[in-house]
Amino acid sequence: MIQSVRQTFNQAFSPEHYRAFLDKINADFPGQLDFRVAETPVFVPKVLTDKLLTACNDIVNVITRSDFKTLTEQAIPEGQRVPNEDDHTQFMAVDFAVCTDESGELTPQLIELQGFPSLYGFQPYLADQFRANYPIPENLSHLFSVANNAEYLERLRQMVVGDCNPEEVILLEIYPEQQKTRIDFTLTEKFLGVAAVCLTKIKKEGRALYYEKDGRTIRIRRIYNRLIFDDLQHYPDLKTDFYLTDDVDVEWIGHPNWFFRISKYTLPLLKSPYIPASYFLSDLTDYPADLENYVLKPLFSFAGSGVKLHITSTDLDAIPSEQRSGYLLQRKVTYEPVIQSPDGLVKSEIRMLFIWPKEDERPTLLTNLSRLSRGEMIGVNFNKNKDWVGGTVCFFEQ
Template sequence: MIPKYRKQFNEEFSPEKYNQLKASLKQKSGIEPAFRISESPLFLTKTFEKKLIDASERIIDQIKALPTETLQKAVPENCNVPNDTDHSHFFTIDFGICRSENGEIEPQLIELQAFPSLYAFQKTFENTFCEIYPFLSEIKNPMPNDQFISYLKEVIVGDENPENVILLEIFPEQQKTAIDFALTEKLLGIKTVCLTKVKKEGKNLYYEHNGNLIPIKRIYNRVIFDELDRIPDLKTEFNFREEVDVKWITHPNWFFKISKYLLPLLKHQFVPKSYFLHEFPGNEDLGNYVLKPLFSFAGSGVNLNPTREITDAIQDKENYILQRKVHYEPIFEDINGEFSKAEIRLLYIWRENDERPILLENLGRMTKAAMVNVDFNKKDAIWIGSSNVFFGED
């Protein structure tokens, strides 16, 4: 798509420039990326972008219209956190880049979530692509850098002193997204704190810095709550289920409320038909569907070829969905004449007094494997891994 930019990029590409791209990201963050960086950005047309944004807006309309009690049903009782909010502070939505029956390239919804993605990293990644390949600046995200930072700061830091705002994660140095934590710290002046290091006195939370206990007023939460119970012998002073005097950014309940749980409830031409497993109609062909656990993360537990034997053996069928398969179209040509498939994640923020979320940035993922996830790529392939999308005139 957009042959002009694909041709120019492929002509200018070299292994030296790829190494320069990775070195620049490491220099800016102080951390080696723990996931594969794709050699290439994605080039998509303004026509495709319009389809993408229109679909997202209609999905947002439908979510906004859902009753509070419908969303609340998504939150497992043992994961419910006090002091919920009216809406999430983040909204991300994943679309596969597919080909329709009439031959048009179109987006198809894959997942959506109210969980912060790689906001700081993706903006840095986009800027770095433009530094290495200056011609990309003419089609970069039109939002100025300072406006992006201002939006992110308003949502995460708010009116608090950055010293009293933390990015919360469990063993952050072990996470694949650690590069985003480091860039967020630089961008916003906040500290990344491990859950095991949080101190609690009454309803107040603290973290230690240079021998002093610093009060925590806002938590930029990066902990996947339902994963905590899977960590053996995890010792913490603070339990998510306790009522504490902090502002959650975003509140942990929204991780469940805006998730795969919503897929069977959404209707749109770019939303594949989905069912809760216990409601799957007997006249549908299971071979046309992908089996997904509701609250897994990063592709974990997804079965691309479920059978009746597999689905019948699942006890908690209400915690799984079957989503109609979509066929990613390999349209992103590499320097060897081979093609990659891809998906795009739209990164929104949702300010507290706004009626709707604001689109800040995007994230691309490229693959030559069956699943579009950086963990499922072959090690010797190129044009795979984490990327960024540039939209240009058709």
């Protein structure tokens, strides 16, 4: 999107160079990279950077309201409320489509947000790999609020590990060695000393949790949570000693309830030029006259599952009244293909990544990730067998 930087990058690019770039990642972490990394970073001009920051500030102003928890009490599904919730999330990820406005100027439009961690370990590593392999100008940065990756990782360490022994902190997942994001878990352990532990490996004695490492039994003091209830539904017969909803003596770094509170459920509460209109289906007595410009999203789904891009009033009428509170009607966003590849333009989505230490009044933006797409939607299923798509990182003009 910064034309001069894009031209320089594309001139330096070749398929052979890209394969060498991937080979270096696979050499560093054999067998760990299980998702597609795009051929290029995204170069974000200042005009778009400033709009993204304004949009994020508009969102933060809502989630820091004193009544935010009251407004989102119904966001947590029955049977999935976890005890000992804290005052606010420790993580927030905000997804924006890159679009253009009526004048043709780049502008962001909010797609989704979540009070949940993302690839906080992988992104600084990926940015370093791009810088090591391609000409990335020094005046562009993948970071906010910190000067370099070392400072970024220290901020992350302070929040996740704090004053605990890193062995007393675990990254919680279900079968982490099988997850497509496992390279992020590996990097988290490398950077923070916090290992991924499977839910099935945790033992509970009273309110205390333990896991085994190198033949030793270790008390768990903190949980860096990467496990969501949606994933557990894939294992209906799973038997564990510990359930997320148990009342246990641990400190959650990323309490599970915030996954629901800051989610699609939050969208109707937000107002900004960079946030498309959203409505709970159950609140509507009449549908928008231009219904073809809206998309239907289940509130309680993950990674784009169940989203309907083309809907009619007949489709909406068919949803039973008792289920309508579980759906969101959101004005469609038109992604503008703006990333120049060797054979055409590619769409982009930018995820802004925040941390929110418990003692802070507001969350802090630290870094980002981006996803490139040639399909109708951003997800993997819409981009199979395509190049210049997948996960990447943005370098911002600030």
